[in-house]
Amino acid sequence: MKKMFGYLFLILSFVTWGVVVLLPFIDISKGQVAGITTALIVTGEVLFLVSIALLGKEAWEHIKAIFKRKK
Numbered sequence: 001m002k003k004m005f006g007y008l009f010l011i012l013s014f015v016t017w018g019v020v021v022l023l024p025f026i027d028i029s030k031g032q033v034a035g036i037t038t039a040l041i042v043t044g045e046v047l048f049l050v051s052i053a054l055l056g057k058e059a060w061e062h063i064k065a066i067f068k069r070k071k
Contacts (some may be wrong), residue, residue, distance in 0.1 A: 006054030009047045016044035 020040050023033050052060050 002054050006051045006059070009051035009054065013044045013047035013051060016040045016047065020044075 017040075020037050023037055023040075026033075028036075052063075
């Protein structure tokens with residue numbers, strides 16, 4: 001159950017970043033876009049950190065390996 005929530009939060013954290021990209025195309029004011037963007041970024045970061053805490057060190061090492069540059 002713990003891993004299921006971890007993966008769910010990980011997916012939701014990436015979804016929030018996708019919504020941030022779409023905000024400029026929605027017919028709302030610039031102030032609202034700024035506020036919603038801030039809230040989504042904070043939410044995405046919190047969801048990511050909670051998902052890493054639930055999934056454990058192995059998942060964190062795997063995620064780091066995916067984004068690590070090869071020299």
